[in-house]
Amino acid sequence: MSVSTLQKPSLVTRLKSGLGAPICLTWELTYACNLQCVHCLSSSGQRDERELTTVEAKRVLDELRAMQVFYINIGGGEPMIRRDFFELIEYAVTPANGADGIGVKFSTNGAFIDAANARRLAAMNYLDVQISLDGIDAATNDAVRGAGSYKMARRAMDHLAAADFGPFKISVVATRHNVPQLDQFKTLADSYGAQLRLTRLRPSGRGADTWGDLHPTQAQQREIYYWLINRGEEVLTGDSFFHLNALGDPLPGLNMCGAGRVVCLIDPIGDVYACPFVIHDEFHAGNVREAGGFARIWRHSDLFTSLREPQSAGACASCGAFDACQGGCMAAKFFTGLPLDGPDPECVIGNGSTALAVAVGVPVAVELKPRPAADHSKHARRVQ
Numbered sequence: 001m002s003v004s005t006l007q008k009p010s011l012v013t014r015l016k017s018g019l020g021a022p023i024c025l026t027w028e029l030t031y032a033c034n035l036q037c038v039h040c041l042s043s044s045g046q047r048d049e050r051e052l053t054t055v056e057a058k059r060v061l062d063e064l065r066a067m068q069v070f071y072i073n074i075g076g077g078e079p080m081i082r083r084d085f086f087e088l089i090e091y092a093v094t095p096a097n098g099a100d101g102i103g104v105k106f107s108t109n110g111a112f113i114d115a116a117n118a119r120r121l122a123a124m125n126y127l128d129v130q131i132s133l134d135g136i137d138a139a140t141n142d143a144v145r146g147a148g149s150y151k152m153a154r155r156a157m158d159h160l161a162a163a164d165f166g167p168f169k170i171s172v173v174a175t176r177h178n179v180p181q182l183d184q185f186k187t188l189a190d191s192y193g194a195q196l197r198l199t200r201l202r203p204s205g206r207g208a209d210t211w212g213d214l215h216p217t218q219a220q221q222r223e224i225y226y227w228l229i230n231r232g233e234e235v236l237t238g239d240s241f242f243h244l245n246a247l248g249d250p251l252p253g254l255n256m257c258g259a260g261r262v263v264c265l266i267d268p269i270g271d272v273y274a275c276p277f278v279i280h281d282e283f284h285a286g287n288v289r290e291a292g293g294f295a296r297i298w299r300h301s302d303l304f305t306s307l308r309e310p311q312s313a314g315a316c317a318s319c320g321a322f323d324a325c326q327g328g329c330m331a332a333k334f335f336t337g338l339p340l341d342g343p344d345p346e347c348v349i350g351n352g353s354t355a356l357a358v359a360v361g362v363p364v365a366v367e368l369k370p371r372p373a374a375d376h377s378k379h380a381r382r383v384q
């Protein structure tokens with residue numbers, strides 16, 4: 001190995017120190033949603049009066065274009081509920097001022113994808129659609145996403161296929177109840193010429209209350225790992241399962257926590273958080289309405305600067321698997337009340353469950369367990 005190779009920082013090291021622009025920016029357009037999924041990471045349901053206007057949202061897109069953000073993930077709530085949804089995504093993907101368009105991938109429950117909207121989406125470039133589905137049948141899916149949501153999602157898939165959209169994504173949150181259905185999800189995706197995306201259930205938003213019942217068992221964690229290893233690049237996972245790398249070879253995908261380094265969230269009212277799963281004051285970096293906008297927050301906020309510093313391995317330092325699993329997901333630890341420099345609650349060698357048992361054994365720790373910043377659920381009081 002040459003000296004110059006030795007001196008070059010690895011890709012992970014470079015990503016950990018942050019990039020000039022996020023490579024995985026999620027923008028939740030609204031807290032409004034026609035559904036009320038029990039694991040919703042943003043506790044969506046009702047629109048917030050403070051949501052960005054069309055003009056403000058376009059200003060943010062101009063800024064992202066100037067920063068050369070390559071693509072954005074749009075979500076919600078249900079983003080298609082916004083009346084200016086098509087106006088905004090068309091604005092994003094259209095080249096302007098000598099700069100390329102911004103690719104858009106948006107997540108939807110499918111309620112508003114009828115035949116006409118499917119054709120409109122299929123006619124656009126730089127656009128990808130992810131339909132959420134958490135069960136291979138109505139019973140499994142609707143128990144989590146609500147009555148009628150399975151049918152709604154399948155109808156949207158049928159419309160996209162009929163409109164020749166191409167390989168859209170089917171996005172599945174892995175739960176205790178659907179892990180036995182992994183092969184069937186893959187068969188379903190293949191039948192549409194779609195791509196399967198499997199994501200991890202985090203205890204964020206309403207998921208804080210349902211995680212205990214829904215998160216996969218230790219045996220299922222192993223099942224997910226070996227199932228994914230056998231599928232290679234065929235199944236997308238983002239940064240969902242790098243905590244499972246402690247079991248052996250690394251899975252494809254982003255094998256580190258990118259929060260504030262390559263990942264961040266802009267929420268519907270313009271607040272910027274380190275990642276979509278940490279909507280809490282502790283991970284709030286600023287608001288796009290402030291002077292300097294998003295670029296200042298991304299490049300100079302105290303929070304993001306500190307997240308780009310080397311992090312302590314803490315209680316995981318003595319674990320032989322630390323380099324592979326990096327101690328797991330910050331959001332999963334935070335919302336289960338575990339220390340950020342300790343093991344992930346789903347640590348595959350069991351250290352997370354031990355830490356959780358200690359935490360739940362101490363009443364004060366349960367009371368102090370962090371709660372999401374705001375609740376936009378339909379039963380909740382409207383946020384002013």
Ligand code: SF4
Nearest residue numbers: 257259275329330331
């Ligand atoms: S906190 Fe978890 S979900 Fe958020 S970027 Fe890090 S690993 Fe991903």
Ligand code: SF4
Nearest residue numbers: 316319325343344347
């Ligand atoms: S103890 Fe920490 S580093 Fe080791 S496998 Fe568990 S979470 Fe990963």
